[in-house]
Amino acid sequence: MTVVKVNSKERFSETEIGPHHERFFASQEPADDPTIYKQIIFKCAKCGHEIEFNEKNFMKHSHSEYSNLNDEDKKSIDGYLKEESLVGYSFLDFYCSECKRPVSIFYKDGYGGKHGDYICSLDFVLEIELLKSLAT
Ligand SMILES: [Zn+2]
Numbered sequence: 001m002t003v004v005k006v007n008s009k010e011r012f013s014e015t016e017i018g019p020h021h022e023r024f025f026a027s028q029e030p031a032d033d034p035t036i037y038k039q040i041i042f043k044c045a046k047c048g049h050e051i052e053f054n055e056k057n058f059m060k061h062s063h064s065e066y067s068n069l070n071d072e073d074k075k076s077i078d079g080y081l082k083e084e085s086l087v088g089y090s091f092l093d094f095y096c097s098e099c100k101r102p103v104s105i106f107y108k109d110g111y112g113g114k115h116g117d118y119i120c121s122l123d124f125v126l127e128i129e130l131l132k133s134l135a136t
Helices: 055-061 071-083
Strands: 002-007 040-043 050-053 090-095 102-112 117-129
Touching (some): 055 117
Antiparallel strands (some): 002 117, 102 117
């Protein structure tokens, strides 16, 4: 089993969340509506499956120890973090619903800006390569 670190920009359509000052059309006034958020699409590099996230997913897992991975996979991820001295990140992990690849997203978040908006920066992704032995 090998843990691979990937820049979040290689997996996500958006890596910076908030504050909300979006315009959907050039003719519109900039919207300043906290209910509007960007689509954050994760694309699995192995099978191409796309998973949509929203900021609530990241808010929920902020500074949480909750993991969706099994013990073995979680240990591999934690081992990698320790080796690389990667500390201070929140994480959100899951298995790709299509190919079951274990993925863990690491991010930093908080509140800021003029209106105390939720701000989140997706930093990197750890993926576990399941190396199949050719020998049988
Ligand atoms: Zn997949």
